[in-house]
Amino acid sequence: MKMKNITSRAALCSLVLITAAGCAKLDEKLYGSKSLYGNNAGSAELNGVYTQLYGQTDQANTYALQEHPTDEMMGPTRGTDWGDFGTWRKLHTHTWTPTHNQVNDTWDQLNIGVFRATQVISKATDNNIKAQASFLRAYFMFQVVDLYGQQPMRDPDAPTSSIPTVMKRAEATDFIIKDLEFAEANLAATTANIGVANKAAAQALLAKVYLNRAVYAATTVGGPFTFAKADMDKVIEYANKVTAAGYTLEPAGKYFQDFAWDNSEQSHGNIFGFYNTATSSPAPAKNRWRMGLHYNQTPDGWNGFTTLADFYNSFEATDERRGVDYPGLTDKVGLRAGFAVGQQYGPGHKALTQRSGKPLIFTPDVNLNFSTEAQGIRVFKYFPQPKADNTVNDDNTSNDYVILRYADVVLEKAEAILRGGTDPMGQTALQLVNSIRVPRGATALTSVDLAAMLAERGRELYWEGWRRNDLIRFEKFNDPVDQRPAKTDKSKTIYPIPQRAVDTNPNLKQNPGY
Template identity: 30%
Template sequence: MKPRTILSPLVLAAGLLFYSVGCTDLTDTVDSQVTAETFFQNDQQFVSAMGDAYSRLTALGGGGSPAQFNEATTDEIIVPARGQDWSEGGFWYRVNSHSWTEADGTFNGFWNTYFSGINNANRLIFQFESAVESGAADPALAETFISELVAMRAFYYFWLLDAFGNVPIVTSFVDAEEKPSQPSSDFAEGRRMVFQFVEKELLDNVGNLSTDTRGTYGRMNQYVARMTLAKLYMNAEVYTGTGRWGDALTQLNEIINSGQYSLAANYHDNFAVQNDGSPENIFVVPYDKVFLTGLNLHQMTLHYGSQNTYNFQFQPWNGWSATQKMYESVIDPMQNPGPQGEVWGSEPTSDDAGLERVMGTLDDRLGNFLVGPQYTSGGERITDSGIYSDFDRNGPLLTFTPAMNDLEAVACRQCGARIGKYAFENGIGSSGSNDFVIYRYADVLLLKAEALWRMNAGSAEALALVNQIRMRSGVDPFMSLDADKLIGERGRELFWEQTRRQDLIRFAGVEGGETRYNDPWQFKPISESWRNVAPIPRNQLEANSNLVQNPGY
């Protein structure tokens, strides 16, 4: 468990800051025991009342809809069907191969997750404003917290903009329409209007937000809002047709010049079990295996037999893996120049090790992947008799191999580099205690480098920023920058931080796709550009006749 000093801001939020269940009906009536007569008299009472505004963030650390769309549809992650496990009616095949439909549940889950957050924020804004209007709360005291809620609502809308584009804008709790419409029946116009709404909400409120990074750990503060604006501007050309690189740079410089953040000396310290002290953390979900559960990466990615490696209370599910392409982007000296040494390769072998050894780049970030022979905590080789393919060349001995033979039912059970991004705590149950990173400082530096490069491809400052990130991981500096190096470095540094889809859609394609997201990779053909946004979920269309489906679906 985390030290009490880190939990305290969340415990103040009624012990349920993140775990209150929000509903998706935007017309719910107020049902709360919190009243102006008993609350809203001091900072702690405001904080403890606003937990529901953050409740939906717990969806980010598992394999729910945000990760399904932002990771499993990209060249980072693959979720193969191994026999009957993970087949799920072909769902994961459709996600990985860009053949999904509006009926696939991940999109309804994504929609409900973020609109639930918006509904919760609207309810709390209404309660806070009502307390001020009745004279029960000090307007000056309430102002900062109302701005925090408005900015948090804009954060949810930013992710809905990114995923769906043209979505209804609802800012009222009491007077919310039962069946709200999108801003426009025209997709491009509607998406621009949602962009403008998010931008205005953040700009209007950022100055009122706290700059106390420890006191607002895990909450919206000025730097979280500025990072959201920066990300909004970095993809402005995608969302609106007009690039806003200079505006992104302004927001990124505000974060950098604040002096609040710095790179951690060790890359993996950012993802340790006790990572709340990382100098890079800007916005996190502060999971705890007792008080705030939901971080179940170990169950999602590890093999059934890995239970005996880490003495987990429950057996993992043998699912999510890194793609061979992503793993090789780290060890390939052409893509990632640096010191060379013997590393695990990609292809399986028939010897006891079960995986080839090759010369490759010795990058500290190789620790993001679990590959090679697997052992129990007592040092014995783990075995798995469930073999579906001759691709598993070393038989029952369990060896994680980056190479994958199939996406559908005959995928071998040991294939796929497993996601080792967050340290696995020995003996845990279904949830870990690592804080899940939403925004961190390394991303700030890489985004600034990209913004500078897009305005001036020969920018020495951009090159220096990227090399600052590379040097931390012990690899050689680049001599120049291009699109391949920028998107490659973002992949290596930000693997499994749910940025990949958002990154790929702003880089032009190089293998026949309109963007890198539409380019082909293993098990995925060139995909249509309209798949760069999700469909309006069928469930929402059936419930609300005012909604218009996105183009292509």
Template identity: 30%
Template sequence: MARSIKFLIAVFAFILSNSACTNLDEELFSSINSEEWYSTEHECTLAMGSAYAGLRYRGTSLWGLYGTEVVTTDEAVIPVHTNGSWLDNNGVWRNLHKHKFTPYQEAINASWEMCFNTVANCNQIIYQVRNSPAQFDGKEGMIAELRTLRAWALYKALDLFGNIPINLEFEDTSLPSQISRTEAFNIIETELLESYPLLQESPISDYYGRCIRPVAFAILAKMYLNSEKWIGHDRYEDAKIMCDSIINRGHYTLESNYSDNFIAENESSREVIWAMPHDRVIGDFGFQMHMYTLHWALLDKFDLNGTWCWNGICMTEAMYDSFSLEDNRREGWEVGPQFYFNGDPVWGYEGGQLTFTKEITNLDASPEGEGVRCFKWEMPQGLNGWETMDNDFAFFRYADILLMKAEAIMRENGNTESSDASVLNLVNQVRYRAFGNDSHNYTSITLDELLAERGRELAFEEVRRQDLIRFGKWGDEWKFKPQSEPYKELFPIPNNVLNANTNLEQNPGY
């Protein structure tokens, strides 16, 4: 596998992973001895690993962004299965799905921590690199890369929490105050616009998993597409420009096989714009879909040793039913009787063959086989203990960019339905790949259908929450969830954060 960034983060990953579950407080330093500044280009490069490392656990874990971005939506649910192991955690996953948010829920707390620890780490490393005696050609580009990573973390905080504190100076030890969402938006935009010209332009192997120029374009495209919802000012033309800045470069294309984006060795995908690299040799935690979704009885099938499988996360029945039978993306979701690779049946714990059904009858006490399981990411063989899967997790994919541009065109033109050739061409590129031919191409498309297509293409990839809010569907009633209030478009600021910084105010409604 591509190892450049994987070994950069390896130095820091073990420490961060083992403290991530319980330690939500960060030790901040007001100064650093000049003798600790990085004295060579190599040392500066290695230092960036600590800035990326925090994303590895909190960015793709159920107990971090994955919980807040996926379980809270109409695409995923975690029922309490009565057998085959289970995932309850005192009702936190059921409450997140029902939009019963509190300032004490671990996934929300860890999401805040991921965002602002990343900002703090970037601040420190930018300061040290900028003041390092080392002089080399890529120094300003390195600082720009760290600014871009920091901007991404702030973009996520802006999305999740609204009015946020921003401090971009390592030497400033004062407690930051909240600023408005508009002010924060403008700061993040400026950081990205100033940084991207200095970033690595093309996706070469040495920059795999790092923030290069198309990553900055993708963040800006997301911000501009959500601008009307977030700050009351539409930026759809700018969203199109940012999408075109990726599309017209010719670096990316749709993989001919959808599943190639999710195999264990997926770092060669021509579709992935930015991914969080995962590799079992680095250490514990990371991306553990096998643990989240598999029934305990499947441990032997996948030769999982000393590993817990929680028989937990499932796709909702409504989302699964949105796939046509001919849609090859449906193959990533497991329904039906379970077999070993030699064809022998896998026996469940409630009598008979283990069989997954699409229907979930009871969120609080569900039979062991209820719920569509996630096989979208290739299931690993031979993992030990809590090792992460090897599949790299894509934060941005080219298919998303195509669908975003189509949406921006429709919204800019005021269309709730469109037969515009440019819109159809963009969406039908994704649609053609999904079916292998043009028999299911759109001849016209509504915004509601575009949202449904985004759901099928990007399911479980940490985009659905933002999409539902932008399309005005977040508060809708769905199975096991009543209609929720508009204030729940933002999560509560964690209580420990409010206690630590009295300049902050809780989001309205909490």
């Protein structure tokens, strides 16, 4: 299986301009003129910034850098499939270098987003447009700061001979907060769909930034971290604002409706992401099921990524999040929502086989360097809508793709309380964690500590692109996991700056350990 290349020639050239000694003004044609977000986004130029977010749905780059190095995902090589010159193995084993293809491509994608948003901000006269661009710039910058620890910046009107300045991690974090504060003050309270940023989106991202501020302000990469009470109080403040906006947790038995094909209509907690319909899905969620589906399942997939057995075993058997028969899905094409292990079935509950004819039984055991096509527990958090004839055409899929959702905000508030913050509403970390666990069929906890908090975040937010961020904050990122038996150095909590970026911008300094 070859990696899908989602970096266009135009995007790559733009990045070289951004990080090199000179930078020409980007051609407005890069934005396009077709409105993808209706009247809410407000301009074709702003649509171009939203469009740059589409790379977040790919199985590679930002998503891969945030998930593969963790305790919940790996990409095993299966014969000649998924070798890809070791790109997935190097991520899981923490053996990447400054020339790693996905380290390079992610840097490109995110920094192009920062630059495009900056262009819009510099020219916008409408505060709502400027606020949306500020939110989007903050999101791109948050990912750059989280992954790389440095943020190059360049004035769009600067001469081509200018060299981009570079903000260090703490300085860039303060910049992100200012962008989000402006966005919160000027965004609409509600929007037509999750594809357009509103006040709650800014508040949810502010909560996440403040929760991680200790990581970004630390004098030593990888910790130890000191969580300031003032920052934790800010997490709680913004979490309470999101609650006041009307977002709620899904009721018992409805966990997967945040990800299903009708989540636009059914979700109570999705705050920001990509809006898709059955006739127009510019940023579809289909990669999330294709990357694990076997070739003989319906729909067929790429037979790639798996979870780790230890992570799967962290769920109670009664926990809905571990996996359920989903009406309209399981009864039609055999897929279950959540984790897939054991004998797999197709339409008509027919037991499926591998290409060799052996039973298609997904097994917990998996080897990163060589696995058979049936090894590894798969994950189908998102899933397609079958047609009446029990087939699936996933060229266009109506699942909204979710970046920020309310359950994450609730757990962030609980963690902030546990780390010393004060909630004016009087809630406790234990109450908040159990408000998520109990409706899912998990046993109510009698106490909660940091270890329990990290575990619960994993069970609630698995495969949503936040696990690396969480593990680093809890100082567990470098711990041994399956297929990575030795503890790794703390320098791996941050990725290297791509070597070609360092070579072309003297203001960039390579990160420690590289």
